[in-house]
Amino acid sequence: MKFALAGNPNCGKTTLFNTLTGSTAHVGNWPGVTVDKREGTYKKLGEKIDIVDLPGIYSLSPYTPEEVVSRNFIVDEHPDCIINVVDATNLERNLYLTTQLLEIDVPVIIALNMIDVVRQRGTTILVQELESKLNVPVVEISALKGEGIDAMMKKAYSCARVKRVGQTVIENKDLVNLIEKTKDEFAGKVSSPLFHAIKLIENDELEVKNHQDILADVKTMKNRIDTGDFAGDFEAVVADERYKYITKNFEKTIIRKNGEEKETKSDKIDKVLTHRIWSIPIFLVIMFFVFHLVFSEDLFFLNSIFGLEVSSKGWVNFFTGMGYEDLLAEALEAGEAFTGISIPSPGVFLQSWMGWLTGSVIDLVAGVLPEGTWYTGFIVDGFLTGIDSIFSFIPQVLLLFLFISILEDSGYMARVAFIMDRAFRKFGLSGKSFIPLLMGFGCSVPAMIATKTLEDEKERDLTIRLTPFFSCGAKAPIWAMLASVVAGHFLGDIFVFSIYLFGIVIAIVAAIIMKVFGKTKEVPPFIMELPAYHRPQAKNLLAHLWEKFKHFLYKASTIITASIILIWFLSNFGWAFWKGMVEIEDSILADLGRVLKVVFYPLGWAMGADGWKYSVASITGLIAKEDVVATMASLGLEEGTISLSNAAIYAFAVYNLFTLPCFAAVATAKSESSKKGFRVTIAWWLTASYVISLAVYWVGKLCELSWIVGLLVILVLIAAIVLVGLYASGKLKAKEAK
Amino acid sequence: MKFWEYILIIAMIGMVFLPFILRIVNKKKGKSSCSSGCCCCPQRGNCSKMLAKKESKK
Numbered sequence: 001m002k003f004a005l006a007g008n009p010n011c012g013k014t015t016l017f018n019t020l021t022g023s024t025a026h027v028g029n030w031p032g033v034t035v036d037k038r039e040g041t042y043k044k045l046g047e048k049i050d051i052v053d054l055p056g057i058y059s060l061s062p063y064t065p066e067e068v069v070s071r072n073f074i075v076d077e078h079p080d081c082i083i084n085v086v087d088a089t090n091l092e093r094n095l096y097l098t099t100q101l102l103e104i105d106v107p108v109i110i111a112l113n114m115i116d117v118v119r120q121r122g123t124t125i126l127v128q129e130l131e132s133k134l135n136v137p138v139v140e141i142s143a144l145k146g147e148g149i150d151a152m153m154k155k156a157y158s159c160a161r162v163k164r165v166g167q168t169v170i171e172n173k174d175l176v177n178l179i180e181k182t183k184d185e186f187a188g189k190v191s192s193p194l195f196h197a198i199k200l201i202e203n204d205e206l207e208v209k210n211h212q213d214i215l216a217d218v219k220t221m222k223n224r225i226d227t228g229d230f231a232g233d234f235e236a237v238v239a240d241e242r243y244k245y246i247t248k249n250f251e252k253t254i255i256r257k258n259g260e261e262k263e264t265k266s267d268k269i270d271k272v273l274t275h276r277i278w279s280i281p282i283f284l285v286i287m288f289f290v291f292h293l294v295f296s297e298d299l300f301f302l303n304s305i306f307g308l309e310v311s312s313k314g315w316v317n318f319f320t321g322m323g324y325e326d327l328l329a330e331a332l333e334a335g336e337a338f339t340g341i342s343i344p345s346p347g348v349f350l351q352s353w354m355g356w357l358t359g360s361v362i363d364l365v366a367g368v369l370p371e372g373t374w375y376t377g378f379i380v381d382g383f384l385t386g387i388d389s390i391f392s393f394i395p396q397v398l399l400l401f402l403f404i405s406i407l408e409d410s411g412y413m414a415r416v417a418f419i420m421d422r423a424f425r426k427f428g429l430s431g432k433s434f435i436p437l438l439m440g441f442g443c444s445v446p447a448m449i450a451t452k453t454l455e456d457e458k459e460r461d462l463t464i465r466l467t468p469f470f471s472c473g474a475k476a477p478i479w480a481m482l483a484s485v486v487a488g489h490f491l492g493d494i495f496v497f498s499i500y501l502f503g504i505v506i507a508i509v510a511a512i513i514m515k516v517f518g519k520t521k522e523v524p525p526f527i528m529e530l531p532a533y534h535r536p537q538a539k540n541l542l543a544h545l546w547e548k549f550k551h552f553l554y555k556a557s558t559i560i561t562a563s564i565i566l567i568w569f570l571s572n573f574g575w576a577f578w579k580g581m582v583e584i585e586d587s588i589l590a591d592l593g594r595v596l597k598v599v600f601y602p603l604g605w606a607m608g609a610d611g612w613k614y615s616v617a618s619i620t621g622l623i624a625k626e627d628v629v630a631t632m633a634s635l636g637l638e639e640g641t642i643s644l645s646n647a648a649i650y651a652f653a654v655y656n657l658f659t660l661p662c663f664a665a666v667a668t669a670k671s672e673s674s675k676k677g678f679r680v681t682i683a684w685w686l687t688a689s690y691v692i693s694l695a696v697y698w699v700g701k702l703c704e705l706s707w708i709v710g711l712l713v714i715l716v717l718i719a720a721i722v723l724v725g726l727y728a729s730g731k732l733k734a735k736e737a738k
Numbered sequence: 739m740k741f742w743e744y745i746l747i748i749a750m751i752g753m754v755f756l757p758f759i760l761r762i763v764n765k766k767k768g769k770s771s772c773s774s775g776c777c778c779c780p781q782r783g784n785c786s787k788m789l790a791k792k793e794s795k796k
Binding site: 375378558559561565566569 | 750
């Protein structure tokens with residue numbers, strides 16, 4: 001048996017799917033998380049039941065790719081039962097889709113989800129009345145809390161055994177007459193003739209294309225009907241009929257508590273968080289706070305504000321897991337002014353402990369193995385050092401993801417897309433693109449897949465082009481590693497925050513430029529339901545983190561290990577490898593790296609003696625972005641041995657942020673873009689990363705020489721960007737005026 | 739070289755080829771080769787051929 005979960009976006013289908021099947025599919029408190037169907041199995045009824053989670057849709061019209069996926073499945077693949085998941089807190093609006101599902105010749109059951117929230121508000125839904133009016137079973141459930149799930153499945157199971165014929169809620173006599181006649185034309189040709197008939201009357205694109213033979217007759221019949229104010233727009237006529245039915249019949253099935261607040265808690269929070277002026281500063285403060293908690297070595301600003309010194313370092317060592325006395329000694333030896341020691345953020349604390357733990361394992365292994373042998377070199381300096389370099393940053397990366405998941409699950413990320421849309425619509429950018437882009441903070445692959453929700457092919461190509469600019473999780477170890485070496489340890493949080501922000505700003509500037517030089521189209525309106533804020537669920541958060549960790553473990557044990565072995569071989573053997581090991585500077589990798597160094601030389605970070613190592617590291621990042629850190633560690637570039645200037649470090653970070661993403665993401669970009677669009681995308685990534693890294697290095701260098709000149713150049717660049725933005729805005733306005 | 743050094747070299751070579759071997763094995767088993775689940779992946783057709791075959795049969 002096969003049951004389909006259908007419903008509006010963000011009504012809890014995937015949460016229900018996970019509860020039914022025990023899966024850990026990604027659940028997000030924003031619409032559009034599921035863009036393709038996914039399958040699982042429910043086994044509690046003695047028979048295996050396949051559960052299909054469909055993308056959230058508002059109607060069965062084929063306007064968006066999600067609607068096409070859901071419609072094709074429901075209409076063509078004949079599930080045994082459709083479980084229509086309905087957000088009980090927004091019953092009337094959700095029932096619009098229900099009225100369409102009822103027209104299909106498939107058993108339907110309504111699952112009133114989020115019933116716990118409805119009860120909390122003191123509202124009562126008259127389930128039996130609803131059932132009698134819709135003529136299908138209605139069950140109250142809470143997918144999140146697991147309430148009513150088994151009862152729902154039992155009802156769905158018994159429903160699936162009885163054949164059901166589609167029925168419509170349309171009551172207009174003329175229209176019903178037309179539907180009946182059209183239905184007769186379809187009889188015997190298709191399953192669900194009622195559904196096809198109504199869709200054809202609505203001038204549905206797919207039906208018109210597939211049923212040209214009936215179309216002429218239907219048109220003649222339609223001409224005889226008076227559509228009043230709708231002036232022959234039958235799609236509007238049918239929609240109006242549906243809404244009339246919903247308003248007339250279901251207003252009374254919801255009994256609201258007297259004096260129920262019209263303004264919900266979410267509305268009140270939104271007044272602040274989506275404020276016209278304050279929303280963007282609040283977003284920046286929230287993001288800075290997140291990065292501060294993960295990357296700062298000075299959690300309470302004790303050092304940076306008060307210059308506080310700690311006399312007893314013993315407890316600091318306990319907090320950090322690392323010998324801060326050594327750090328102090330190193331700083332003094334290097335002649336650096338070491339103003340004090342502060343309490344690190346939880347991220348740095350975890351990273352230090354992890355570093356200490358993995359470092360101890362390496363020391364232990366190194367102590368057991370004989371010195372000077374090739375295998376000791378491979379195991380200790382190659383394999384273990386490479387893996388350790390990434391592993392020590394994993395707690396920090398997971399913590400960052402925990403915070404991002406909290407923001408996502410609470411519903412705040414949906415607001416970010418809304419805020420962004422409001423700010424950048426002026427430049428011809430649609431807020432709809434920001435949902436996939438924000439998903440890019442996790443991984444570019446699902447983010448690129450999520451561009452399916454964009455109808456316009458050019459908009460899709462553009463969004464894919466910008467996705468890697470939103471730093472993914474695999475890049476986080478690079479930032480964590482560079483944060484520990486940039487500007488005297490205490491600016492790590494600001495460094496990482498600025499990298500993320502820089503990525504977003506460049507993505508917006510790039511989008512504006514592409515809009516200016518490309519053929520600008522009118523920006524389609526961005527309609528997004530803002531989900532209610534709710535407390536993030538520990539189960540969801542842990543599932544997100546577990547998925548991330550599992551993915552990392554798989555990568556570490558396969559592709560990263562393979563590249564570490566290759567890097568070790570290439571950096572320890574010469575072209576005549578059978579003659580034995582050589583010094584790193586005489587190795588195959590050094591020769592290859594020196595060729596790459598020529599290409600990257602103008603970018604600053606490839607200038608020194610170690611320049612070839614950075615060049616090689618940035619190329620191995622194509623396999624998996626974590627490989628940048630692993631390669632650097634294998635080649636001896638770690639905290640303490642990285643001797644780049646701050647400008648060069650920033651240019652190196654920026655290059656890795658904007659360049660080609662990993663191969664998996666490139667393959668996804670290829671499958672999701674148009675053929676021409678993909679070629680442009682590759683060229684764009686290569687050019688953008690090179691040019692931006694070049695600009696960052698030389699402007700940074702200029703700042704190091706003279707702050708005033710550097711600042712002037714930055715101001716000129718900002719002015720140029722603002723001018724381009726104004727030009728884009730003007731061009732769009734002129735187009736709108738036309 | 740001692741015998742276990744040869745074993746280590748073979749293991750190293752094996753580890754280099756492991757991602758490619760896993761990719762082929764997963765393809766045959768109809769599993770994804772990236773651990774992140776293939777239900778929503780656009781590469782599913784290429785990556786999990788068995789799954790694609792099953793779907794087309796249906």
